[in-house]
Amino acid sequence: MSGFRHAPAELSSFVGRVEELAAVGAAVASGRVLTLTGPGGCGKTRLAMRLCQAAAGEWPDGVFWVGLEQETDGGQIGHRMAAALDVLLPTGLDPVAVLAAALRERELLVVLDNCEHVLDDAAGVVAAVLAACPRVAVVATSRSRLGVPGERVWPVPPMSLADALELFLERVDSPPAASPADDTAARAAGSQARRICDRLDRLPLALELAAGWAGALSLTQIADSLSAPFDLLDGGTRTTPFRQRTLQASMTWSHDLLDDDERVLFRRAGVFEPGFTADAVARLAELGGPGRGRLLKALRGLIDKSLVVADTTGAVARYRMLGVVRAYALDRLAEAQEDTAARDLHLDLHVSLLEGLAPLLETGKDAWRAQVGAAYPNVRAAIEWGLSRPDTARARRLAADCAWLWHLEGRGAEGVALLRRAAALGAGERGPLQARVLAALAFVLNTTEPGMEAFEVARAARELARAAGAPETARPAGPLIAIGLLATGLPEALAEARAVRDEAVQAGDGFVADCAEAFVALVHVLGDDHRQAIACFEPVVERLLRRGDRGVASFALGWWALAAARSGTLERAAELAGRAVATAEPLRDLHWTGSARVVLAEIRILQGRLQEAAAALEPMERLFDAAGRLPFITGWERTQAMLALGHDRPREAVEWCWQEVRWQDEPDAAWLAPDTQIVLAAALRRSGEEASAARVLDVLARSPVTGRMPRVRAGVLDEQALLAHESDPERALRLHHEALRIRVEHDLVFDRVASLEALALLNLRRGAVEAAGVLAGAAGRARADLGAAPRPLPSADGEDGETLRTAAERGRAMDLDAAVAYATRARGPRRRPGSGWESLTPAERSVAGLAAEGLSNPEIAARLFVSRGTVKTHLAHVYAKLQVANRTELARATSARDGEDATRTG
Structure with missing residues (x-):
């Protein structure tokens, strides 16, 4: 990935500095930092940019530019570098440690531009990276040295007289004549230009400022007018302090020559963080004085005089002041006692900006993200200013409107901090604005900090909004509330999600409707209704992607992939999981990217492609190893355990499963996710800890x-059967067949293969070699048909081995349905008692238990994801087998059985 990445646009030509470039280029070295020092305006940044262009082909992994001019929080430098270098930073982990680990094997050059205002933090980041990354080189620009061990400091000198003359004359568009010796006027012009260059200490920015007046003043006038403000500097040595005073005086001189409108705009434009538009300039007319037209004309004058830089490379022209110029402008703003009014207007301007862009959240989030992202330094500054004012309402509204950017771009920690401040400042309010702030906080918390806080805040937001008569204000909190209800039960979560979806559809809120619909599909996956889930996912994912809702879309794609895998289309599942990863990665967010990679790894494990599964997890593992801590990503520990089992390392799998509840003082298996409990049981069984399993x-x-959850129920039965293979093969046979029945009934296609393989192994142990061979061969064919790697046949010696292999060939001729039918026929007569508790099937036991608890038939149907007719049929069987007449007698029988079980256990 060689080349110069994130290069700032060069908006004017680069002049001279040939010797300096050669010297600086020779001083750049792997494992070292070279700091270009000097006062503002001496040309540090332009020299570093030209150095990067020259060195782009020399660094195999690229040259990267990280501009810190807009960074007000030194703690964010690691995040800025990570974004520039495409390194994902987990929320809550040490960004510097993660960054250093990610760059350990890379050979690249990083430039940190404008470090002086965050010097200590920049020094800490550079020292940590260089200590861990021997093939990384750093170039920093700063007004003073970083103070890092091994740092090489290179003070940027004044331009040579020849280079200074070339720069000045090029900027005034007046190159010297071809034969100056024969041209008196040219000689005079050259003489005056030299006077100007010497007077301005040959500082590039000062020369640019002076050149900006060439359209209004002759060179002689410029040279003469420069004398007065610089007389006090004559005779001083050309040290850095002298040059700083030179630049200050040159800006004073240039500022004093501005007309009234230009001076007004100059000081007011200082309120903008780097990067503003002509529309923003026009809004400054609201402060009084020059009108919009005069201000726009003044903007042209400031550009001509090099006090404002115009960047016309994008779709909309943007303007900025260099840092040293902006600092001077802000001094003039305070001097004019306009700073409070200007900052208030700046806040209003950005409140209006985000309100105006709000429709893009429905039609194109990528476009919204691009425009708000470009304005973000100003938006952040406006929020911080507004939260410090007596009336915080505007800033709190702006913070709520900015939630999507924090959600989409991995800026969650910063967003949570600002939204918490906003919520605290409105804690006593009961109106719609506080509800909006809480809803935004819940939204950003959901992808930033694991735990229940997001759902609790979402519930508070909705209650407050409804009480204030503004339910639409907190509508986005609805899907989060539904997610929180998963801890209560699938029917409750499903009912909430459907209600949220229907309300959003009626209100025309496409995003909330699609989020809720995606969650409805997720509940169908959890309840093993995969056909219905897939039918929901397909249209909603396309709508989410069209709108640019990458995070929710990647989430939906991942669960769609799992539904496809469990339905038996593994190649399609892998394709969907790959799309989930590709959709999430541009967000640079651990939550979305990590979750998508976990799904991809799980599907690769199901396919038997263990190396590819490990490769899917490896980028995240590097981050966690570097940070020395494992953050929360749903399914991470279980997937690692599955991978360990795939490599026949059951003890490692056990340890990974327990990591899922590592925050508990006394870990309890009941707190593990159901799927993880099944993996833990398998790992314990294979480790020889059968009693624990x-x-x-x-x-x-x-x-x-x-x-x-039928899939979980079948998994429990299968694992219980595997434990009984040696001790009670008949019971094991019943359990395996019950698991197979559930898997067939709920269309769990891939899991049926596991049933066939388990039955093959059990039949071999029971001496039914031919049946074992047929089932093993059929399972092998089914794996191939479904897109998974085959497993070896069970082993048998002598004649049994030959019988096994011959029967396996017969099995390979069967499709999965035929193999399931064969397994059912080969089972022989059922040996379950005809009456009593042992005669009940697992489904009948579930219905009996819920009926004894007092649930109605419709409630049982919703809880078990079956029809009411199925519940009625199961209850009739239960009454007949237990010889009870009604629910009251069933409850008594259940209570008596529980008492007997307790006595036996005691």
């Missing part, structure tokens, strides 16, 4: 969650 499964089997 049985305890985990027993707890999970009694959990209400298991009754609502």
Whole structure:
């Protein structure tokens, strides 16, 4: 990835400095920092830019520019560097440690421009990176040295007289004549130009300022008028302090020559952080004085006089002042006692800007993100100013409007901090604005800080908005509330999501409607209704992507991929998971990218492509290793455990599963996600800890969650059967077939293969070699058909081995449906008792338990994701097998059985 990346636009030609470029280029070295020092306006930045252009082909991993002029918080330097170098930074981890680890093997050059106002933080970042990255070189520009060990300081000298003359004459568009010796006027012009260059200490910015007046003054007039403000400087040595005073005096001279309108605009424009538009300039007319037309004319004059730089390379021209010029302008603004009024107007301007851009949130978030991102330094400054004022309402409104940028661009920590301040300042209010602020805080918290706070804040936002008679204000909190209800149960979460979706559709709120619809699809996945989930995901993902809702779209793509995998289309699942990763990565956010990579890794594991699974996780692992801490990413620990099992490292898998509840003082398996509990049980079984595995499964089997998630219920049965292979093969056979029945009933296509493989192994142990071979062969074909790598046949010796191989060939001729039918026929007669508790199927037990708790048939149907008719049929079977007549007798029988179980356990 060689080349010069994030290069700022060069808006004027670069003149001279040949010897300096050669010297600086020779001084740049891997593992070292070279600091270009000197006063503002001496040409540090332009010299560094030209150095980067010359060196772009010499660094295999590229040359990267990191501008710090707009950075007000030194703690964000690591984040700025990470963004420039495409390094993902996890929220809550040490950004410098992560950055250093990510660059350890890379060979590149980084330029940190304008370090002086964040000097200590810049020095800390540079020292940490260079200590860990021997092939990284750093060039810094600053008014003073960083103070880093091994730093090489290169004071940028004044331009040579020849270079200074060339720069000045080029800027005045008056090159010297070809034969100056024969031209008296040319000799005179050259003489005056030399006077100007010497008077201005040959400082590039001072020369640019003087050249800006060549259209209004002759060179002689410029040279003469420069004398007065510089007389006191004559006789001083040309040290840095002298040059700083030179630049100050040159700006004073240039400022004093401005007309009244230009002086007004000059000081007022200082309120803008680097980067503003002509429309913003026109709004300054609201402060009184020159009108819009006169201010725009004055802007042209300031550009001509090099006090404002115009960047016309983008779709909309943007303007900025160099840092040293802006500092001078702000002094003049304070001197005129206009700073408070100007900053208030600056705040109003950016409130209006975000309000005007709000429709793009529905039609094109990428466009919204680009425009707000370009204005963000000003937006952030406006929020901070407004939160410090007696009336904070405007700033709080602006902070709420900015939530999407913090959500989309990995700026969550900064957004949470500002929104928490805004919420605290409005804590006593009960109106719509406070509801908006809380809803925005919940939204940004959801992808920034794990835990329940986001859902609690979302609920508070909605309650406040409804009480204030403004339900639309907190509508975006609805999907977060639905997510929080997952801890209560799938039916509750599903009902909430549908209500939120229907309200949003009626209100024309496309984003909230799509978020809620994506969550409805997720609940269908959790309830193993994958056909319905896929039908929901496909249209909603396209709408989210069209709008630019990358985060929610990547989330939906990941769950769509899991639904596809469980439905048996692994190649399609892998494609969707890859799209989820590609959709999330531009957001540079750990939450979205990490979650998408976990899904991709899980699908690769299901395919048997373990190296590709590890590769999907590896970028995240590097970050966590560097930070020395594992942040929260849903499914991370379980996927690592699955990968360890795939490599036959069950003890490692056990350790990974327990990491999921590492924050608990006394970890309890019941707090693990249901899928993780099944993986833990498998890992314990394969580690020889069968009693521990049985305890985990027993707890999970009694959990209400298991009754609502058929895939989990089948997984528990399968693992319980595997534990019983040696001790009770008949019971194992019943459990495996019950698991297979559930998987067929709920269209869990890929899991049926696991059932066939488990039955093949059990049949081999029972001596049913032919049936084992047929099932193993059929499972192998099914894996290939579904896009997964085949597994080796179970081993058998002698004649049994030959029988096994021959039968496997027969099995390979079967499709999955035929293989399932064969497995059912080969089972033989059921040996479940005809009556009593042991005669109940797992589905009947679930229905009986919920009926005994007092749930109605519709409530049981919603809880178990089955029809009411199915509940009625199961209850009829339960009554017949237990010889009870109604729910009251069933409750008594259940209570008596629980008492007997407790006595036996005691």
